Amino acid sequence: MKVIQSFWGGQHKSIQNSYGWLDYKFHWLGWMLSCHQLVKYYNDVELYTDEFGYDILICKLHLPYTKVHVILDELNNLPNDLWAMAKIKTYSMQKEPFLHVDGDVFIFEPFPEEFINSPLIAQNREFTTTYYRVMWDKIYPNLEYLPEQMESFHQGRNNLAYNMGIVGGNDVSFFKRYSRLSSDFVYQNSQIWDKINLFNFNVFFEQVLFCECADSEEKTIDVLINGDIGDNEYTGFGDFDAVPDNRRYLHLIGVFKRDAWTCYKMLQYCWYHHPEWIKTLFDLTIPDWSQKFDFRFTKDENDELIEWYAKHLEEEEITATRLLARDLFTYEQIRKIDSYEQEGLDYKITLLPEIMIREKQNGGHNVSTKEIFEYSFSIDLDQMSEVILYELSTSRLKSELYAAMLSHFETAPSPEDAEKLQAVLLEHIKYYIGLKIITIYI
Numbered sequence: 001m002k003v004i005q006s007f008w009g010g011q012h013k014s015i016q017n018s019y020g021w022l023d024y025k026f027h028w029l030g031w032m033l034s035c036h037q038l039v040k041y042y043n044d045v046e047l048y049t050d051e052f053g054y055d056i057l058i059c060k061l062h063l064p065y066t067k068v069h070v071i072l073d074e075l076n077n078l079p080n081d082l083w084a085m086a087k088i089k090t091y092s093m094q095k096e097p098f099l100h101v102d103g104d105v106f107i108f109e110p111f112p113e114e115f116i117n118s119p120l121i122a123q124n125r126e127f128t129t130t131y132y133r134v135m136w137d138k139i140y141p142n143l144e145y146l147p148e149q150m151e152s153f154h155q156g157r158n159n160l161a162y163n164m165g166i167v168g169g170n171d172v173s174f175f176k177r178y179s180r181l182s183s184d185f186v187y188q189n190s191q192i193w194d195k196i197n198l199f200n201f202n203v204f205f206e207q208v209l210f211c212e213c214a215d216s217e218e219k220t221i222d223v224l225i226n227g228d229i230g231d232n233e234y235t236g237f238g239d240f241d242a243v244p245d246n247r248r249y250l251h252l253i254g255v256f257k258r259d260a261w262t263c264y265k266m267l268q269y270c271w272y273h274h275p276e277w278i279k280t281l282f283d284l285t286i287p288d289w290s291q292k293f294d295f296r297f298t299k300d301e302n303d304e305l306i307e308w309y310a311k312h313l314e315e316e317e318i319t320a321t322r323l324l325a326r327d328l329f330t331y332e333q334i335r336k337i338d339s340y341e342q343e344g345l346d347y348k349i350t351l352l353p354e355i356m357i358r359e360k361q362n363g364g365h366n367v368s369t370k371e372i373f374e375y376s377f378s379i380d381l382d383q384m385s386e387v388i389l390y391e392l393s394t395s396r397l398k399s400e401l402y403a404a405m406l407s408h409f410e411t412a413p414s415p416e417d418a419e420k421l422q423a424v425l426l427e428h429i430k431y432y433i434g435l436k437i438i439t440i441y442i
Contacts, residue, residue, distance in 0.1 A: 001116045001168075002039055002098045005065075006088035007031070008072040009052035015285065020254070022375060025044045025285045026263040030252065031103045032277050033270055035063040037397035038101060041110040042334075048072060048090040048341070068144050069236060080184070082196035084206040087164070099168035100347035105256060108248040108376060111166075114128035115222055119171040120214060123161040123251065126224040128153075129206070131232040132161070135200040135259065138340050142195045145188035147181050149212040150204070161207040162221060165251040171219070179211045184340045224249065240265035241434045251402065261435065267372075268327045275302055293320050302328050310441065323372050326354055326436060333440055341426065347440045348394045349429065355437050357381075357389065369436050379435065388428055392438065401425070 009017070010225040021027040035057075038045045041188050045067040050072040057063050071093070072086050090100065094245040099116055101107075105123075115121060126380065140154060169387075185205045189196075214221050238256035239247055256262045279297035282289040295301065309325035329354075333387075340347050354370045365386055368378035381389065402425060406413070413421060432438040 001042075001044075001093075002096060003042045003128065004048060004090060004094070004098050004100050004168075005035065005038070005045070005103055005356075006048040006072065006090040006100065007049055007050075007053040007057060007073055008083065008088045011076060012051075013052040015056065021257045022260055022263045022371065025248045025255070025373065026308050027268060028056070029266060029281050029436075030106075030257075031057060032061055032281065033104050033106050033266065034064065034101065035065065036159045036274070036277075037064075037107050039064050039267065041107065048086075048093070049293055050076070056284070061151060061280060063199055079193060079198055082186065082202065084202035085183070088179045088182045088186075090208055091167075091175045092183070094119045094168075094172055096172065097168070098172075099166060100164075102165045102251070105165045106250045106252075107411070108244045108250075108361055110162040111224065111406075115224060116168075116432060118169055118222040120174060120219055120221045122167045122210070122221050122223055122250060123165040124223045125221070125228050126161050126163055126207075126231050128159045128161055129230050129232060132208075135197070136204065138207070139196045139204065140247065142192045143189055144192060147185055147209065147212075149181065149216045152215070153204075153208055158212065158215065160228070161203070161211050161252075162209065162223070163229070163253070163345065164207055166209070166224060169222075174213070174217070174219065178210060181213065182206065182209055183296060186270070199331055200305075203355075224442060238262040238265070240269045242343040243269065245335070245338075253351065260295050263375075263385070264377070264414065265434075271324065271368050272302065272328055275299060295324065305329075306332065313350055313439065313441075314353065318354055318370055320372055323354060323370060326352060327372075330433055330436050337430060337433065339439060341366075341442070345442060346397050347442055348395055348397055349392060349401055349438055349440050351389065351392050352436060367435075367437060379434075384424070385428065388432075389437075398425075398429070398440075403408040 016024045019027050020023045021030065026074070031278060035045065044066050046067040047053070047057065048064070048069045048070065048071060051070060051315065054070050054074070058068055059067070075085055075089060078085055087100065091172035099111070110149070136154070182205045205246065213222070234253050235249045236242070236247065237253055238259065240250065240262070245249065252262065275297040286292070297406050305321070306328050309322070309329040315322070355367055357365055357367045359365055360380070364381060366380045367389070368376050370376055387405065387408060388401070391401055396404065401423065405421065405425060429438070430439070433440065
């Protein structure tokens with residue numbers, strides 16, 4: 001099975017174009033991680049791109065694709081928002097079984113052989129809620145052409161689509177028909193492009209039409225992830241803390257790409273495992289990085305910083321080096337806590353100094369975490385979180401924290417409630433480690 005990816009720079013071809021991500025640096029890092037993970041498991045990984053993509057992804061980021069097709073400049077007359085047309089164009093060019101993987105998809109194991117050898121495959125089926133319907137109701141009245149296959153969706157007889165973070169299969173002739181119909185759907189409505197939300201239109205000429213075409217030909221689409229997911233109800237697809245033990249497939253759909261916590265978690269993962277990638281990224285996106293940071297970008301440096309941070313947890317001078325050391329240290333801690341629990345160890349918990357807890361104008365508090373780049377992230381604290389962080393104003397053993405939490409009950413909880421409290425407390429501890437608010441150590 002040939003694995004392919006596609007990148008089209010659109011009409012705004014700039015390194016600093018974020019392409020839907022929180023920041024352009026994360027966008028390019030996402031491409032690095034996606035490609036390298038694919039190459040780790042597959043021998044044949046090809047890229048379809050334009051001249052701009054070739055310059056950045058190949059010449060500057062040195063991504064190890066086995067073959068590159070520079071053909072997507074043919075789309076340069078299209079509006080930027082019709083980004084899915086690059087994928088449609090790429091599908092149409094395939095002459096053998098293929099698997100297309102989006103640049104915001106990250107795999108941590110190979111796909112099942114039986115799955116990738118199916119005639120048609122996709123990430124998952126999704127049911128279209130009012131989220132898609134509201135989009136469609138604004139687009140449809142302006143259309144000059146509607147493929148007959150879309151009538152079932154339009155009439156509400158079919159409320160399904162497929163997420164195409166991955167898509168492909170052995171039925172290459174189907175993709176020829178589908179991509180031709182999808183292109184017709186777009187180009188035969190070119191006169192009304194300025195009247196509709198083209199960004200939202202991608203959903204319908206790619207994902208919904210794919211489903212409708214398969215249904216009209218009575219073809220089955222096999223999915224990687226079973227169970228229908230609501231079109232605006234994806235959870236866990238950006239959870240880097242669950243990799244690799246509990247998640248082996250991530251897809252930073254929409255909101256995840258714009259979420260600071262998720263983006264920094266991707267940076268944390270890459271810096272821990274592949275610090276040399278970060279230097280390549282900085283060379284591209286922060287040309288004067290050596291004037292701002294003093295990093296060597298090596299595994300040895302990572303080990304040194306982790307050891308140093310463990311000995312200086314309570315120092316409060318915040319530097320870029322300290323922030324990196326914290327990220328590397330907490331990356332390990334979130335993956336150690338389960339083994340501590342299984343062994344019955346009573347570990348120490350401490351607040352990290354790289355946070356700020358503020359009172360909100362409407363009452364309550366939030367906590368924000370300082371980061372290497374200019375973007376930080378913050379969360380509002382619920383009542384239990386406020387109590388936990390208050391009790392951690394001084395470092396405590398987990399058993400001491402649990403006893404302190406019990407003191408806030410007017411009456412002693414039942415054994416059943418006490419067990420529930422233990423479980424809830426553990427989930428909060430894991431959550432806070434992931435947010436880099438606290439750390440644990442033996």
